[in-house]
Amino acid sequence: MRVLLVEDDDRLAAALTKALARHGHEVVRASLAVDALRLAGGVDFVLLDLGLPDMDGLEALRRLRRVSAVPLIVVTARTEEREVLRGLRSGADDYLVKPFRTVELMARMEAVVRRGTRPRPQRDDVVNVGDVRIDLEARQVTVAGEAVTLTRREFDLLAMLAREPGVVRGREEILDEIWGDPLLSASRSLDVHVANLRSKTGRPGLVETLRGTGYRLGSTA
Structure with missing residues (x-):
């Protein structure tokens, strides 16, 4: 297979490249997320580190998943359960924590x-x-043809709902992806952003609330 290795640690990248080559894989290496997104369309598999210098790996994963279904394993030193869940929810097919044995990586691939x-x-x-x-x-x-100015998080929230119209997104899922902390579900931050979207667009039904469940993209009523 042609494998894209997204890893900014030169020593680890060299070791993994050698191991993958021994198993018959052709390796393309990227140390930046921007390069990974550019190269992902021409490979059969992606190994993605999350600690990249130009962009958080989870954000790179979300962007990649909007356009590609290439098999992907997150390879990272992040061990927290919350990070594992965020990686899988963002579209990773598997999640491997460093350090790991080469044989385990090959088996998971x-x-x-x-x-x-x-x-x-x-x-x-x-x-x-x-x-x-x-x-x-x-x-x-x-x-109605007029531009609406939104904050970064307001747009991120609306975009998350718009990417899959009709799909209900839970509060914790939204807080996890947009704020990076599902524990914020105890705060009113999400409610304020939803209210702002309705107010700024003048379309109160654009973001529909499902009591006890979450939110989805609604209508302009």
Whole structure:
């Protein structure tokens, strides 16, 4: 297989490249997330470290999963259960904590390939809800042709719902992905951001609340 190794540690990358080559794999190495996103379309498998210098690996994983279903294993020194769950929820097929044995990595790669890959995401860069236009790539929102100014987190929240219209997102899931801390579910931060989205767009039904469950993209009513 052609394997993309995303790892900024030169010594570890060299060791993994040698081990993968011994097992018959061709290795393409990237030390930056921006390079990984550019190269991912031409490989059969991705090994992704989370501690990258230009972007958090989880954010790189989310961006990759918007356009690619390539098999991917997160390889990282982060051991917290919350980090593992965030990696899997963000689209990783498996999660391997450093240090690990080469034989375990190879076994997990084989298992991921045997399971097959998820369907390729079929998502538009632009989502329209009535007269609301959400441009996910340009990070712009317009209502009836007029631009609406949102904060970074307000847009991230709206984009998370817009990427899968109709899918209900739980409070903890949203707080985990947008704020990076599901424990914030005890605060009113998410509620304030939802209220701001409704107010700024002038479309109170754009973000629909499902009591005791979470939120989903609604209508412009």
